[in-house]
Amino acid sequence: MWLVALALQLASCTFIDGDTLRCGAERIRLADIDAPETGSGARCDAEAMLADLAAAALARELEAGGLVIERRARDTWGRTIAVISRDGQSIGERLIDQGVAVAWRGRQHDWCASPPD
Structure with a gap:
């Protein structure tokens, strides 16, 4: 498994959407x-509206700084798969707590059929 933890250089980081x-x-x-x-x-x-909220929440997390990235793998689209955290808490967990994301369960959540649990 490919694991590397580094401080994230926020000057060059921008959000694409709520999880990228x-x-x-x-x-x-x-x-x-x-x-x-x-x-x-x-x-x-409903998904589009929640996506805007998720992207804004991720942008706020990036702006707050102090993030650490733990790279794990690459996906089929060449993206790095990673856990990003601040003070030992995953940014993903923070987004779940804010109700704009769900835990990854191996497939995409159906945002039109049900809100985040």
Whole structure:
């Protein structure tokens, strides 16, 4: 397993959506959550609205700084799969606590059929 922990250089990191960010040329997918899809990826208006909230929540986490990234793998789209944390708590857990993401269960959550649990 590919594990490396580094302090995240926030000057070059921006959010793409609620569970993906870009740091320079690297795209990073949060390993421990599923967030709603943005834009044309949203399957209903409720998912699109929640996706905007998830993206804003991730942006706030990035702006707060002090993040550590633990790289785990690469997915089929070339993204780094990683857990990002602050003070020992996963940013993914923080997004779940805010109700804008769910724990990753090996497949995408159906945001149109049910809200986050």
